[in-house]
Amino acid sequence: MARVTAPLMSMDASGAVGKSLVFGKWKGINYARRYLVPVNPNTMNQKKVRGYFSRAVAAWHGENSEVKTAWNTAAGSRAMTGFNYYVAQYIKYLHSHNGEDPTAPYQPPGQP
Numbered sequence: 160m161a162r163v164t165a166p167l168m169s170m171d172a173s174g175a176v177g178k179s180l181v182f183g184k185w186k187g188i189n190y191a192r193r194y195l196v197p198v199n200p201n202t203m204n205q206k207k208v209r210g211y212f213s214r215a216v217a218a219w220h221g222e223n224s225e226v227k228t229a230w231n232t233a234a235g236s237r238a239m240t241g242f243n244y245y246v247a248q249y250i251k252y253l254h255s256h257n258g259e260d261p262t263a264p265y266q267p268p269g270q271p
Contacts, residue, residue, distance in 0.1 A: 175194055177194075178194050179193070179194055180192070180193065180194060181193070181194050207258075208250070211249075211250045211253045211254065211258070212246070212250060214249075214253065214260070215245070215246040215249035215250050215253070216246060218245075218249060218260070218265065219242055219245050219246060219249075222245075222264055222265070223264065225264075226264040226265070226266065227241060227242075227245075228241075229241075229266060229267055230242070230244055230245045230267055232267075233267035233268075244267070245265070245267075248265075248267070248268065249261070249265060252265075
């Protein structure tokens with residue numbers, strides 16, 4: 160991936176040029192890379208993980224504000240939001256418990 164300054168004679172550029180180059184921005188840094196055909200694995204394991212992800216997001220939206228505040232506080236020392244931390248931990252929980260949902264409310268690790 161190449162870091163670029165003023166791509167395509169502008170301050171920002173995003174999107175593809177034909178099927179050869181892709182321009183974008185990641186964490187505030189403009190870049191250019193070779194176009195790649197996206198891969199969408201449709202294996203049973205990938206379907207299971209996608210299902211876990213959907214369930215984790217739905218569970219987050221069902222939590223009350225106190226639980227969300229606890230996750231935001233727990234994520235404070237990490238480079239992620241409370242939502243990101245919650246979803247990651249929820250998916251790990253589902254994976255280690257054969258897909259069984261945790262009892263609500265789901266608290267950050269190390270909290271009662």
